[in-house]
Amino acid sequence: MTVIKRIIHAALPVVAFAASATAVSAQTAEKLELRYQGWASKVLYPELAEDLGYLAPIKLKWIGNTTSGPQDIQAAVTGDVDFGGAFNGSIVKLIAAHAPVKAVISYVGTDKETNGGLFVLQDSAIKGPRDLVGRKIGVNTPGAYQQYLVTAYLQKSGLSQADIDKVTFVPAPPVNLAQLLKQKQLDAVFLEDIIKDKLIADGGARLLTTDYAQFGSYGYASYLFTNRFIAQNPDTVRKFVDGTARAIEWTRTTPRDEVVARLKKIVEARHRNEDTSIVNYWKSPGVGSKGGVIASEDFTTYIDWYVKNGVLKPRQVTPDAVYSNQFNPFNQAVASH
Structure with missing residues (x-):
């Protein structure tokens, strides 16, 4: 400072x-x-x-x-x-x-065409926002946009602040997040635009929500x-x-x-x-x-x-x-x- x-x-x-x-x-x-x-x-x-x-x-x-x-x-x-x-x-x-x-x-x-999304592995037990309580979610920067989006998603689903506080946000470079998900070091990851679309094309991941779906x-x-x-x-x-x-x-x-x-x-x-x-x-x-x-x-x-x-x-x-x-x-x- x-x-x-x-x-x-x-x-x-x-x-x-x-x-x-x-x-x-x-x-x-x-x-x-x-x-x-x-x-x-x-x-x-x-x-x-x-x-x-x-x-x-x-x-x-x-x-x-x-x-x-x-x-x-x-x-x-x-x-x-x-x-x-x-x-x-x-x-x-x-x-x-x-x-x-x-x-x-x-x-x-x-x-509509370009947006970020929250992903889990295809066979993950995570089906919705409540399943994210107590999990590790990968974002590019703690406290920034991706954490805001995930937090808003959890709040809109009705989760209490106490439950949201149990979610751990783990920072990692965007190009590494998909790999960390595949290695099961993270339970979910938020990926933006073309990196998200590459993960979808590669297969093995399931989309929970997007920022466009949440806010347009x-x-x-x-x-x-x-x-x-x-x-x-x-x-x-x-x-x-x-x-x-x-x-x-x-x-x-x-x-x-x-x-x-x-x-x-x-x-x-x-x-x-x-x-x-x-x-x-x-x-x-x-x-x-x-x-x-x-x-x-x-x-x-x-x-x-x-x-x-x-x-x-x-x-x-x-x-x-x-x-x-x-x-x-x-x-x-x-x-x-």
């Missing part, structure tokens, strides 16, 4: 989010290289945007893979990377701790920059958001086979010793809104949940303090419909 506090005291106030996003091409980005962390076997929308030429003249500099969303956004706060992305609830917690950051675009969500289509993770970075590099942020938003929409309007081929080419070309087969299971953008425009509910859902559970005080964090759609070129288009 001391590092965060030093940054808080040193942070500049966010400049007014001026200039229309439609004028992005006329702007000159202040910073032409953005450091970031990737995810194994996955292509992030900024990576796709760069490959499509939407970020030019900005270049991305990969400094390694992140271990979790919370780690990624902490790296942005401390200045180890220029932008980071995480579960919206994790961003709420970071801002509640007075970190000077702002979410600028949604990049992960759930829709929405965005649940966002990219953020520090207030200092936004103040010093507003046109760079604008270009980043514009390019990333356009990449999201490119996947929505481009034939699936072409999208998959492009993603596979990107993974193969970066030579990170990854499983390139995972991208074959890509189905849809998996972002709840057009161009990654953030909806207030994408954050109020978790703010309300934390207040209810005593993690936050009422109005300790408000949506306007957490995110801004000012840089997103699809913001006005969405608002006018």
Whole structure:
């Protein structure tokens, strides 16, 4: 926390989010290289945007893979990377701790085709939520999105808090969770999007529920920059958001086979010793809104949940303090419909 506090005291106030996003091409980005962390076997929308030429003249500099969303956004706060992305609830917690950051675009969500799911082995005795009491459930990060989804699933089924407290959440990298389930080291695992679909295709696992089945289509993770970075590099942020938003929409309007081929080419070309087969299971953008425009509910859902559970005080964090759609070129288009 001391590092965060030093940054808080040193942070500049966010400049007014001026200039229309439609004028992005006329702007000159202040910073032409953005450091970031990737995810194994996955292509992030900024990576796709760069490959499509939407970020030019900005270049991305990969400094390694992140271990979790919370780690990624902490790296942005401390200045180890220029932008980071995480579960919206994790961003709420970071801002509640007075970190000077702002979410600028949604990049992960759930829709009918792309969603996360809670799995058990095909022959498991677990048939429903009550059977999960006393079990070990694998998630990518404790206290983040997947744990929230499983907890909400258990709460909606009528389980008491005492019963829910008996569930043990075990963190592990997403690419390892399916293997741990097959080895019976975990009783259930929550897997997201294409990793989930690969497990289904491989067989031997049974789906209990999905986030889409629980809550419908929405965005649940966002990219953020520090207030200092936004103040010093507003046109760079604008270009980043514009390019990333356009990449999201490119996947929505481009034939699936072409999208998959492009993603596979990107993974193969970066030579990170990854499983390139995972991208074959890509189905849809998996972002709840057009161009990654953030909806207030994408954050109020978790703010309300934390207040209810005593993690936050009422109005300790408000949506306007957490995110801004000012840089997103699809913001006005969405608002006018």
